[in-house]
Amino acid sequence: MEISIDLNGSDPVFAQLIGQIKAAVQSGALGPGDPLPSIRQLANDLELNSKTVAKAYRLLERDSVVETRGYRGTFVHPEAKSNSEVDLNAWVNQTLTATIAEFRKSGVTDAEIRNAFVNVMNEPNN
Amino acid sequence: MEISIDLNGSDPVFAQLIGQIKAAVQSGALGPGDPLPSIRQLANDLELNSKTVAKAYRLLERDSVVETRGYRGTFVHPEAKSNSEVDLNAWVNQTLTATIAEFRKSGVTDAEIRNAFVNVMNEPNN
DNA sequence: ATATGTACCATCTTGTCTCATGGTACACAG
DNA sequence: CTGTGTACCATGAGACAAGATGGTACATAT
Incomplete structure (x- = not known):
């Protein structure tokens, strides 16, 4: 799962995160149940603020593309693929x-x- | 037709103008066909910019409360009273x-x- | 202890819109 | 020449919101 962020692009960072994760789900790079990097982890890797990543995860969970299991982390939702197509x-x-x-x-x-x-x-x- | 403008009020000036003219129509102070002061005239009397008064007149005409007859001036619309109630x-x-x-x-x-x-x-x- | 998601506090920059202002100009008709 | 409405140009102040940042704290469970 490779994520690249364009700080100079017109799209906000949190939206780029959502887009790339949804794309990974649709391409099959991410399958149901696959674990996602933790919020702090991903923020650290991409040199972003943790709140920005948290925002992307929060919206992904609202759309049922991702599932948060409390202290255990965040995982790809069982029906992530079909849900990620709903706009x-x-x-x-x-x-x-x-x-x-x-x-x-x-x-x-x-x-x-x-x-x-x-x-x-x-x-x-x- | 007395118009008073409160510069310190929260309502914008052009909206106050519209409100007072509509009120004058509904109270009968202004009847169908009555002439309104010209844009420049009213702007001068109230010490406002002519564009501000023009804006009010433009919106009043859109709502068919007022009728503009080109170079002859602006007049109260025949059905101004009922039209001024439509919101x-x-x-x-x-x-x-x-x-x-x-x-x-x-x-x-x-x-x-x-x-x-x-x-x-x-x-x-x- | 460490790590998870989450919640609150806050600040700053950037961008956009409203409102109102000003100047200039036009076609029209008296 | 004067006055009508109207149309463009433009600018400034003020409000508002998004986006992103930072710090702190909590309950959870390993």
């Missing part, structure tokens, strides 16, 4: 595109859309 | 609230939602 962000992107297109078609200003957006995001609701 | 922003707010709630329910991070949002807003599509 939550693509769905969010499509939905937002359609919604915003409708707003604009109705004459709503981009500034108004952005304004409403931050209002909704910052509301104490759920 | 475009409320619709945007409700729609976004529902959409975002669904995202969150699916485990999407706020940071991811925000990221997707700015991507969609900045896309060169229409």
